[in-house]
Amino acid sequence: MELLDQTRLPTEEVYLRLDSAAEVAEAIRVMRIRGAPALGIAAAMGVALELARAARGPAADLAATFGEARALLLSTRPTGHNLAWALERMGRRFRACGGERPAAVVAALTAEATLIAEEDRLACRRIGEFGLELLPGEGATVYTHCNAGALATGGIGTAVAPIYLARERGIPVRVIVGETRPLLQGARLTAWELGRAGLDVTLVVDSAAGALMKEGRVNLVITGADRIAANGDAANKIGTYGLAVLARHHGIPFYVAAPLSTIDPATPSGADIPIEERYGAEVRCGFGRVTAPADVAVANPAFDVTPAELVTAIVTDRGILRPPYGAAIAEALEP
């Protein structure tokens, strides 16, 4: 598979070729690819690539290969759900192959991975259509955080999808994006992709959000999600929870946008979502320069959880879910 190395943006557009589950796992760990839906697609592709590798060799034990690739990919990042969801789906397809020839198994699992990507592309578009209804007419200013755009998905993004659709339909919309420390996905990725699409984007430091809301410069906040629990609690990039509290304080709607594959019915509430703690070096020396004492302790949770009661609505590819989320989610997930 070909992959745009997101750690090099916005200054360089470098494409990498990945040929094994190990290479995909490494790309996920160091965040050359990130964003919950994109991680689901990448993990599925990683499994398919690894099975194809094994099938090319002698005496392939595809079941063992599948199990190892699955475990490796599953171990990369714990918080997002789409990755586990996609691997689970690949597992079902693998088991359904029964005793078929290796070439047929590889073809089936490659097709499944491709289908996951294609379905995500469509889900993004549907999220965009539903989300568009939430924009309060012309000239709305949307605040978003991190990157829940094209770079995070197989399509036009989740949180950003309504913005792309507004642009497509000639509805003026402004975007304010927080830079999203420590890894600056807002500055490096969202500002980059929205700017390329010709959108009106303003970049701010994350801590400016409150002042902008107080001045009436934000009409709504919309973010993606890495995992949504059965009760509607949503894990997303660190800082999302603070935005939700600020939005509530200022009477501004706070929306979460995600495909159903981000919802984990087996996670009862946000308290059950494991939060990835990343390296202190991401905070201590972020920009090619040491920006803190080398020996200072760092807390670097990559995500936080926004409780359902702060979420105005969840925009999914099956429609807009409103509180109470427990029932709305259960209904949306019915086959």
Next chain:
Amino acid sequence: MELLDQTRLPTEEVYLRLDSAAEVAEAIRVMRIRGAPALGIAAAMGVALELARAARGPAADLAATFGEARALLLSTRPTGHNLAWALERMGRRFRACGGERPAAVVAALTAEATLIAEEDRLACRRIGEFGLELLPGEGATVYTHCNAGALATGGIGTAVAPIYLARERGIPVRVIVGETRPLLQGARLTAWELGRAGLDVTLVVDSAAGALMKEGRVNLVITGADRIAANGDAANKIGTYGLAVLARHHGIPFYVAAPLSTIDPATPSGADIPIEERYGAEVRCGFGRVTAPADVAVANPAFDVTPAELVTAIVTDRGILRPPYGAAIAEALEP
């Protein structure tokens, strides 16, 4: 005057020698020195240096020199009050000199600048004493933002003064500091000075504050201020307002610590405080690397205003002020 160049911390300790008002003004503009009380001291020193320079030359017009130095220094940064306060005080001393000989005027104004610095040193200590009463016993965790420490003042800081005193008295206290984008005063300065003093400091990205409060890991928030209006509204580094909202949401006390020289009775409310907008480049390319598209629009307000109703108490060198702040401030400012 000698000055530690704060833009080079924490990696280099470089001292600069400044000999004129123009050099001091430039150091203030590019933030080699910053922090409201420190800017008051620097501006007073800048005036004294400039008068000394003029007095060394032939036919010195000290009144013109004073007026020009004052205007130049006043133009550097608009939000903080101590700078204007110190220049006003230097003006009163200058006028009191009447027709004295240049050498006597220079001596008087140098003495006044030294007095401003010395008084600030004492004010910090008093703020520390009063603030210490607000720490909830042993093992409290204090969240602070930006740098309101020794580097921002003539003494042991404002927000950080109670922490230094706790350490002095063997009271265990933990500090969490937000890195404070864009210029990272929390990471580069507060983490550095508290670490050198042997304090227990943990560094986080600014947007992690909400998650830490939700997890019960913060007992109180204390920040400095750049200007406090007559009604208690307080301008401080961008992000402070968001912290105050988060503290309120979590039922955590939010304190502002500042000497009386930060209070401007001529500013009725926060709406009357001019907010400095700084260069977009501070956000677009932090610290030696381009981190956003070169052409992206940036909003970069250096400060925000926390309304008095979110402030639990204001810790000054004259005691702890409680709401209603209008009356408390008027009383504290009585001569």
